[in-house]
Amino acid sequence: MKGYTSETIRNVAVLGHGGCGKTTFLEAALLATGVIKKIGKVEDGNTVSDYDKMEIEKGYSINTSIVPVEWKDSKINFIDTPGYFDFVGEVNAALRASEAAMILVDAGAGVQVGTEQAWKACERYKMPRFIIINKRDKDEFDFYKTFEELKGKFGPTLIPFSWPITTEIDEELKEAIAGVDDDLMEKYFSGDDFTDEEIKKGLVKGISEGVIVPVCSSAFQLGHGIEGLLDLLLTYVPTPLQHGPYAGFNDNNEPVERISVTDAPMSAFVFKTIVDPFVGKISVMKVVTGKINSGTEVLNERAGKTEKLGKLFFLRGKNQLELNYAEAGDIVAVAKLQYTISGDTLCDKSDPIRYLPLDFPSPTYYVAIEAADKGDEDKMGTGLNRLREEDPSFVVERNAETHQTLLGGQGEIQLGIIMAKLKDRFGVTVKQVPQKIAYRETIKGNSDVQGKHKKQSGGAGQYGDVHIRFSPSQQEFEFSEELFGGSVPKNYVPAVEKGLLESMEKGPLAGCKVVNVKAVLYDGSYHEVDSNEMAFKIAASLAFKKGIVEAKPVLLEPIMHMEILVSDEYMGDVMGDMNKRRGKILGMEPQNDGGQKLLAEAPQAEIFDYSLALRSMTQGRGSFSMKFERYEEVPKMLADKIIEKHQAEQE
Numbered sequence: 001m002k003g004y005t006s007e008t009i010r011n012v013a014v015l016g017h018g019g020c021g022k023t024t025f026l027e028a029a030l031l032a033t034g035v036i037k038k039i040g041k042v043e044d045g046n047t048v049s050d051y052d053k054m055e056i057e058k059g060y061s062i063n064t065s066i067v068p069v070e071w072k073d074s075k076i077n078f079i080d081t082p083g084y085f086d087f088v089g090e091v092n093a094a095l096r097a098s099e100a101a102m103i104l105v106d107a108g109a110g111v112q113v114g115t116e117q118a119w120k121a122c123e124r125y126k127m128p129r130f131i132i133i134n135k136r137d138k139d140e141f142d143f144y145k146t147f148e149e150l151k152g153k154f155g156p157t158l159i160p161f162s163w164p165i166t167t168e169i170d171e172e173l174k175e176a177i178a179g180v181d182d183d184l185m186e187k188y189f190s191g192d193d194f195t196d197e198e199i200k201k202g203l204v205k206g207i208s209e210g211v212i213v214p215v216c217s218s219a220f221q222l223g224h225g226i227e228g229l230l231d232l233l234l235t236y237v238p239t240p241l242q243h244g245p246y247a248g249f250n251d252n253n254e255p256v257e258r259i260s261v262t263d264a265p266m267s268a269f270v271f272k273t274i275v276d277p278f279v280g281k282i283s284v285m286k287v288v289t290g291k292i293n294s295g296t297e298v299l300n301e302r303a304g305k306t307e308k309l310g311k312l313f314f315l316r317g318k319n320q321l322e323l324n325y326a327e328a329g330d331i332v333a334v335a336k337l338q339y340t341i342s343g344d345t346l347c348d349k350s351d352p353i354r355y356l357p358l359d360f361p362s363p364t365y366y367v368a369i370e371a372a373d374k375g376d377e378d379k380m381g382t383g384l385n386r387l388r389e390e391d392p393s394f395v396v397e398r399n400a401e402t403h404q405t406l407l408g409g410q411g412e413i414q415l416g417i418i419m420a421k422l423k424d425r426f427g428v429t430v431k432q433v434p435q436k437i438a439y440r441e442t443i444k445g446n447s448d449v450q451g452k453h454k455k456q457s458g459g460a461g462q463y464g465d466v467h468i469r470f471s472p473s474q475q476e477f478e479f480s481e482e483l484f485g486g487s488v489p490k491n492y493v494p495a496v497e498k499g500l501l502e503s504m505e506k507g508p509l510a511g512c513k514v515v516n517v518k519a520v521l522y523d524g525s526y527h528e529v530d531s532n533e534m535a536f537k538i539a540a541s542l543a544f545k546k547g548i549v550e551a552k553p554v555l556l557e558p559i560m561h562m563e564i565l566v567s568d569e570y571m572g573d574v575m576g577d578m579n580k581r582r583g584k585i586l587g588m589e590p591q592n593d594g595g596q597k598l599l600a601e602a603p604q605a606e607i608f609d610y611s612l613a614l615r616s617m618t619q620g621r622g623s624f625s626m627k628f629e630r631y632e633e634v635p636k637m638l639a640d641k642i643i644e645k646h647q648a649e650q651e
Helices: 022-032 053-058 085-096 113-124 143-154 171-178 182-189 196-208 226-236 374-390 412-426 490-503 533-550 568-580 610-617 636-650
Strands: 009-016 065-071 074-080 100-106 129-134 158-160 213-217 246-249 255-258 267-276 280-289 291-293 297-300 305-308 312-316 319-323 325-327 331-335 345-347 365-371 395-398 405-409 430-433 440-443 447-455 462-472 477-481 517-525 553-566 584-590 596-603 623-633
Touching: 009 022, 009 085, 009 113, 009 226, 022 065, 022 074, 022 100, 022 226, 065 226, 065 312, 065 331, 074 226, 085 113, 085 267, 085 412, 100 113, 113 143, 129 143, 129 226, 143 158, 143 213, 158 171, 171 182, 171 196, 182 196, 196 213, 196 226, 213 226, 267 331, 267 374, 280 291, 365 374, 365 412, 374 395, 374 412, 405 412, 412 430, 440 462, 447 533, 462 490, 462 533, 477 490, 490 517, 490 533, 517 533, 553 568, 553 610, 553 636, 568 584, 568 596, 568 610, 610 623
Parallel strands: 009 074, 009 100, 100 129, 129 213, 158 213, 477 517
Antiparallel strands: 065 074, 246 255, 267 280, 267 345, 280 331, 291 325, 297 305, 297 345, 312 319, 312 331, 365 405, 365 430, 395 405, 440 553, 447 462, 462 517, 553 596, 553 623, 584 596
16 A cells, blocks of 8 residues: 555544444445455454454454545545444544544434444544444435434534535535635525535535534445545545644643644654554554654653664554555554553654543443462463553552452453453453452440560560550551550560551451551550560550450441433432442532433442443443542441451351
8 A cells, every 4th residue: 555645644433333334334445445355244254344353253343443445546544443332442542543533323223322422422522523324225214313313412513414515405504504604604694505615615614613513324235325425534524634733741741732744753643552462562553743654763752762663554454554654644553662552652852742641431340350270360460461552441450458450441341351362362261259348447436455475485485565545546547655664665665566557457357457546555564584576566466456346346348439420311210229329419410411410429349330230220321430438337237247257258
């Protein structure tokens, strides 16, 4: 494939609900442009864009893939995205590399959850968009019925569109064009017809500003509408040079902006990483400014390291098409970069810049995993780190208190794919285990106890004796001494404090960390010969065990603050469900899109599966974020069960 100039390149993200025909559209476009001889089928596992072994097995897209199509001396880089919400990180990355988006809609299904998510993503990135009602060959297809449903959901910017456009356009389109320019508005009100040039000018401006969203129809699986759509995209998708300023930071961490131009120092944004078992790591990037050349040295500003670029190539699915250089606006790939990960910027060493990182939603669904074979723990860690290079939208956390490895993402499909890749690529079988909660223990009352350690068994003995008062505290641990008369020498006081601190790691109720305790060492005794630091440390731990038990110990659980976005129709179900989870609704905030933001608090123990439950209650339309808020006492009935279970495990 030849190199293209910036003016002849278009970058278009292909979005939509799973099964709406995104992959089939790309097959039809490749057939129409002579790249393939026959349309592949998702169910047969022979499409260009769904080439990953896992995608072929599952029958749906799980990765973003690049499919360039050459048409009329230009190139359209289509960025095919997964339709399932679990892979929203892939959609966000694709939009960062695009100048426009195509949202495909299944004619029979109408507006689906994935359609709404695609629209919201375009709104967030202020992305020019086209809506294509696909599968118009269906018996139940009614363009205007589907169009009205779309317009009812997404607003008056949607305009029916047919190609080619002539001066005989309908009133709705004429009015939309007039609304983008004062001169055109004046001409419209005077009753004069627009020229072809004025129509094009108005549409280009209206689409790029998002005030006109063309809605077309097609039947890609039959090859209908492909060539017209390619013409439409070439005409109305902004070129990379028309993209707004790219925000970033220079090497002094000061905000800067760059405009996409060819006569400038080179910079490129890595929006996708592929870990290929044969080639190694492939970095896919959008060239933002200047030209990128094979064999040059570039700076990775985040890592502060220089990378040597090997051979550049275009990707078309898994196929690699080599080239020597690419201009601003193009999408290229390079293999085996040492320090570069998704979200990084590569730039000319003379003009350092770091573009804004990729935007990933915080994980809302966590599972605890462990290697099925204990000897594979290290391999599991290495494999997960490699997979995070490919998909930074999931997280791996090691909980220091429960000693569990947690995998966090957007849902069970995403996490299931990660576990399957671990086995497939790294030979590590992992199993999901019940997630533990980092409970805490504290005291509600006071106690006054003695801890005495005395050991005599020939030779030097051990002797330590302390009297300590325990009471609740606002601080995690508060220690002081009120000794008099040398009952305990001052040099043993630090050993007493250390003994207490170590004891706080495991409380008497359920072996959990103890917090919010005040300890006052006020008396004791020692032996001239047998006393030492270890003896006083042990004496302090004996006092702790006795003192906590006598000071009304209670179990605490983590409480999470939640912000739940939900439309009015699902509000009752969501609020009722929150009550069943021992949650509290703190308030509601109306949203611009007509929904509500529910502010709530709930115990962590009750919301491990909340991501799946909310999706089920709202047909996938609800979303939420959460963060740790504080610890609260566990209700006695539940606390008794937790303590009982812990004690049974100790026996």
